[in-house]
Amino acid sequence: MRLGVHINRFNQGPARLAAELAATGAAAEEAGLGWLSVMDHYFQMEGNDRAEDPMLECYTALGFLAAHTSTVRLGALVTGVTYRHPGLLAKVVTTLDVLSGGRATLGIGAAWYEREHAGLGVPFPPVAERFERLEEALRVCLQMWDPRDNGPFEGEHYRLAETLCVPAPVSAPHPEVMVGGNGERKTLRLVARYADACNVLVPTPAEAARKFDVLRRHCEDLGRDPDEIRRTVVHLGATPGEGDIDAFTAEVGAYAQVGVDTVIVGAPDGDVPGWVERVVGPAARRLAEAG
Numbered sequence: 001m002r003l004g005v006h007i008n009r010f011n012q013g014p015a016r017l018a019a020e021l022a023a024t025g026a027a028a029e030e031a032g033l034g035w036l037s038v039m040d041h042y043f044q045m046e047g048n049d050r051a052e053d054p055m056l057e058c059y060t061a062l063g064f065l066a067a068h069t070s071t072v073r074l075g076a077l078v079t080g081v082t083y084r085h086p087g088l089l090a091k092v093v094t095t096l097d098v099l100s101g102g103r104a105t106l107g108i109g110a111a112w113y114e115r116e117h118a119g120l121g122v123p124f125p126p127v128a129e130r131f132e133r134l135e136e137a138l139r140v141c142l143q144m145w146d147p148r149d150n151g152p153f154e155g156e157h158y159r160l161a162e163t164l165c166v167p168a169p170v171s172a173p174h175p176e177v178m179v180g181g182n183g184e185r186k187t188l189r190l191v192a193r194y195a196d197a198c199n200v201l202v203p204t205p206a207e208a209a210r211k212f213d214v215l216r217r218h219c220e221d222l223g224r225d226p227d228e229i230r231r232t233v234v235h236l237g238a239t240p241g242e243g244d245i246d247a248f249t250a251e252v253g254a255y256a257q258v259g260v261d262t263v264i265v266g267a268p269d270g271d272v273p274g275w276v277e278r279v280v281g282p283a284a285r286r287l288a289e290a291g
Contacts, residue, residue: 001252001253001255001256001260001261001262001263001287002032002033002034002035002261002262002263002284002287002288003031003033003034003035003252003262003263003264003265003280003283003284003287004033004034004035004036004037004073004232004262004263004264004265005024005028005033005035005036005037005264005265005266005267005272005276005280006037006038006039006077006234006264006265006266006267007021007024007036007037007038007039007267007272008038008039008045008048008266008267009044009048009049009053009054009267009269010053010054010055010056011053011054011269014054017054017056018064020272020273021061021064021065021068022064022068023272023273024036024065024267024272024273024276025065025068025069025072026068026069026273027272027273027274027276027277027281028069028072028276029069029070029071029072030277030281031276031277031280031281031284031285032281032284032285032288033072033276033280033284034072034073034261034262035072035073035075035232035262035264036065036069036072036073036074037074037075037076037077037107037264038056038058038061038062038065038076038077039055039058039076039077040058040059040076040077040078040079040080040083040107041055041058041080041113041116042055042083042113042116042117042119042120042122043055043113043115043116043119045113046115049269051115051116051119058076058079059076059092059093059096062074062075062076062096062104063095063096063099066096066099066100066103067099069100069103070101071103072103073103073104073105073176074096074100074103074104074105075104075105075106075107075176075178076105076106076107076108077107077180077199077234077264078107078108078109078178078179078180078181078199079106079107079108079109080108080109080110080111080112080113081108081109081110081111081130081133081134081137082111082117082122082123082124082125082130082133083111083122085158086136086137086140086141086144086158087140087144087158087160087163089106089108089137089141090106090140090141090144090145090165091144091165093106093141093169093175094144094145094165094167094168094169094175096175097169097170097171097175098167098169098170100170101170102169102170102171102172102175104169104171104175104176105175105176105177105178105197106141106175106176106177106178107178107179107180107199108134108137108138108177108178108179108180109134109179109180109181109187110127110130110131110133110134110181110187111124111130129157131186131187131190132156132157133157133158134179134190135190135194136155136156136157136158137158138177138179138190138194138195139153139155139194140153140155140158140160140163141174141177142174142177142194143163144163144164144165145165145168145169145173145174145175146163146174147168149163150162150163150164151163151164176196176197176230177194177195177196177197178195178196178197178198178199178230178232179191179194179195179197179198179199180198180199180200181199181200182200182201182202182211184211184214188211188214188215188218189218191215191218191229192215192218192219192221192222192224192226192229193218193222193224195229196228196229196230197229197230197231197232197261198215198229198230198231198232199232199233199234199264200232200233200234201233201234201236202233202236203236203237205254205255205257205258205260206258208231208233208255208258208260209258209259212226212231212258212259215229230261230262231259231260231261232260232261232262232263232264233255233260233262233263233264234263234264234266235252235263235264235265235266237251239265239266239267239268240265240279240280240283241279242278242279244279245279245282245283245286248279248283249283249286249287252265252283252287253287253290256287256290265280
């Protein structure tokens with residue numbers, strides 16, 4: 001099992017942000033992490049702090065990280081389906097994949113943060129429509145990445161006359177598709193039908209196992225092998241500090257027993273490169289040694 005880091009605060013100040021992000025990428029590589037992500041939001045989540053706090057545009061930040069890393073997988077955790085037209089989203093993720101040498105993941109979900117939509121004038125349809133759009137967006141992206149099918153695409157919410165995507169992604173057959181969310185009836189069924197990976201937010205390995213059992217049943221209904229889907233979880237415990245490495249390693253190591261590939265840990269609001277070096281790196285090495 002591997003560890004990943006999710007960057008969700010950007011409070012270092014504009015003059016320091018670039019250097020801090022570059023250093024975080026270098027620390028992630030040195031630690032052997034399997035994943036490095038940023039949030040895709042217009043405003044900071046109020047659950048983290050204030051909407052008025054700094055928030056970078058996701059894919060610009062990921063492109064910057066791609067230039068300062070060479071091995072770690074990069075993605076959004078996760079893009080809201082309402083944020084970008086799916087044809088543009090496929091092109092953006094393709095660009096990240098090409099420039100990173102095949103390390104891009106399309107992390108996508110149904111979106112939820114109504115304030116930022118209203119704030120910037122972005123339509124925020126009801127939840128049922130957002131899920132309809134999510135399924136169509138997944139279909140659009142997969143068609144954009146199919147060199148045998150250049151369009152058209154005719155959906156209820158999206159209509160594309162051509163689905164040209166040149167250059168093609170470096171990843172074969174396409175960038176990894178990760179659907180994020182806990183919903184058992186809709187979200188996990190979309191994972192089973194379209195995704196290469198899932199991301200769930202659960203407090204315990206037992207709850208993760210229950211979600212994965214639901215996913216397995218959806219896969220059985222669709223005739224798909226559930227082992228084809230990479231399983232990731234977000235660590236919902238406290239951000240580990242330097243004195244917590246033993247307890248943290250034991251806590252997240254338990255997820256390996258239920259088939260989790262990567263546990264993603266939210267970064268602290270502060271010295272992220274130093275935290276990765278002093279805390280996450282040693283934990284990642286212990287988990288790798290444990291198998």
